[in-house]
Amino acid sequence: MASKREAVKQKKKERIIEAAVKVFAQKGFYTANVKDVAQAAGVADGTIYLYFKNKDDLLISLFEHKMKNILLRFEEALKDISDPLDQLKTFIHVYFELIENDTELSGVFQVELRQSSKFLKDYHNQQFSNYLNMIARILDEGKKINFFRPEMDTNIAKIFIFGAIDEVARQWILGRDAKYSIKEAAEQSCDNIVKGLLAF
Secondary structure (H helix, E strand, O other): OHHHHHHHHHHHHHHHHHHHHHHHHHHOOOOOOHHHHHHHHOOOHHHHHHHOOOHHHHHHHHHHHHHHHHHHHHHHHHOOOOOHHHHHHHHHHHHHHHHHHOHHHHHHHHOHHHHOHHHHHOOOOHHHHHHHHHHHHHHHHHHHOOOEOOOOOHHHHHHHHHHHHHHHHHHHHHOOOOOOOHHHHHHHHHHHHHHHHEOO
16 A cells, blocks of 8 residues: 555656646746646645755756656667767767757756756756766776777866767757757767867
């Protein structure tokens, strides 16, 4: 009985998170309120507070929940690839595929997360660290076989790679540059990033 109750609670929590993605994407995190999310989820306003402390906590929980699935998607795509260059290219292409395939979630991640001061200042972002470390592992494997430049600082390079593809994706989401498709963004990002990393 207890496990069934927990399953019902978990399902309701996930419904609230999915509703929050839609509401934050459509209205913006700053202007949206908890009542909007409750209405979209089909629950009473007070129900939200049974699962989340406030709107910022809901945003953070949304991020953690979604990032777990995103990291699994990367791991699945990379598991049978041994060549570091192919791993890096696959990582970048999967990143842009995720952006294109879920534009609402992408908008929340790329734009709305930056509206939460708690997320930016106080939250220890373990899922994001795992994401960056996935890039670092690819780079370290490439350095071991002298494929990527041995003098490269992996900790700096992983942030550089994230920052580059993140900003290209963000501009595409915001619609500020209609000159490139998401496929072109992925291909150009691969080409420019890889050229800067090669040891030869």
